[in-house]
Amino acid sequence: MKSTAFYYSLGRPFSPIYGLAMRLREKMYARGVFKSYSLSVPVISVGNLTMGGAGKTPVVCYLARKLKRAGYSPAVVSRGYGGKANGKVNIVSDGTTLKLSADMAGDEPRMLAELLEDIPVLTGIVRRFPAQRAIEMGANVLLLDDGFQHMAINRDINLALFNTDWLAGNSRVFPGGDLREPVAALRRASRFVMTGMREDNRERAERFADLLHSKFPEIPLSFLEYGPSSSVAIEQGTGRLVESSCSLKEKSWYAFAGIAQPQSFYKSLEECGVAIAGFQGFADHQVYTKEILDQLNREADKSGAAGLVTTEKDLVKLAAVAESTTLPLLALRMEVRESGDFLNNILKELQCSSS
Structure with a gap:
């Protein structure tokens, strides 16, 4: 933590430049200068604003299983960060057989493939290609892992996650802090999700939730707990x-x-x-x-x-x-252990996007 704080202090003068670049990128997508692709099936993006982990992989796993039980045929699409596979489409699992090791697929896609034995997991740097392949394989809903900053694919549900231990970190934009984008980018979210709720962090999480509601009153918020x-x-x-x-x-x-x-x-x-x-x-x-x-x-x-x-x-x-x-x-x-109506709300939003 101390070394991270030291490097962030060095990078702080460059944060406004990086933040401006991210705002310009967002505007380019909004105005159609950079193309965003719409797919033939609903897309649920699970992402976050901070550099650190926010529990995306457990939430993706939870949603994939629940969607399967609800009668959908989901597939997971990831960039495959850290994996050596460099094809336009890399099939980590076809829903029946594991095809790529963690070394080739990346640790998180391989873990998802291990946990989701009957759900395809695909990777690719340009994610519309594995997304399209997943649809060809029979998927009728896609889960975009770590997709909040990936604006090249339009999404029907855009989840922005916050780890209740980490929240927004030091609230500064990289390289001076933990944020991938300025806080204003959160207006793209369709729902905020607070992950990892426990008794010892509940009060702090609820205060942060109140802060989010004051800044973005139109965006609903859900709490999720983890357990062994x-x-x-x-x-x-x-x-x-x-x-x-x-x-x-x-x-x-x-x-x-x-x-x-x-x-x-x-x-x-x-x-x-x-x-x-x-x-x-x-x-x-x-x-x-x-x-x-x-x-x-x-x-x-x-x-x-x-x-x-x-x-x-x-x-x-x-x-x-x-x-x-x-x-x-x-x-x-x-x-993931749900508290509240998170899943029911997701299913309702999904039905609305499909109608």
Whole structure:
């Protein structure tokens, strides 16, 4: 955090320039100078305004499953950040078979493909191409992962997420702060979603929600909570994530995470009653090697931990080197728990856009 604050202080003089560039980009799309494409099926975008994680992937997963149960045929479209696959269309999963590793697909698309066994997941830098392929594969609704700044595809529902631990960060535009765009860009949202609600952050989240309502009174807001569902491990031979019979509460564990806010994972473990013998945070989208895993094993041994625990997003990237671990290696599986009428509102908005 201190190093981030230092770099942001250096970048602060350039924030107005970057903010102006983002406003001009938005106007170019609004005026048709940059083309926006409309697709033949409804599009739900799940994105955020901040640089850090806001819980987009769990929300995409939650919506995909609920839409499937409601009778839709959803597909997920992502840019595939960090993945080596560079085709116009990269099929991570066709809804039946996993086709790309985390190394090729990117950690988040691979994780979604693991979690959504009967829902296609596709990537591509120019997202209208995988979006069109998903429609050809039978999708009748698309979930655009991390799509708030991706204005080249028109969307019917535009969700702007805020993590209740992080909110708007330092409220300055990059490179002087955590915002990808100026705050005024939030007027593009059709709904605000506060993710990761807990008792210890509820009051702060509600104050921020009041602030959003005062600035954007026409945009509704929903709250979503996260909670643990199980622990998972890498299945030998397939590299897939499967539920583990090992309980995280019975022993102490050495924890690590390579996500936007590693401390949020630490908090999640504490709330689950997991004894943490040690903790190491990595940069978001960390690439794991055998050497890194060996070092983690050594640190865990020193701490007296019974094994290693991490996030699902990290675990999918460890499949290629997991056999070298000398200790059990698990991930805590988290799921969205709805509070209020979030899903019902989404389904109503979707029906309206389809009519």
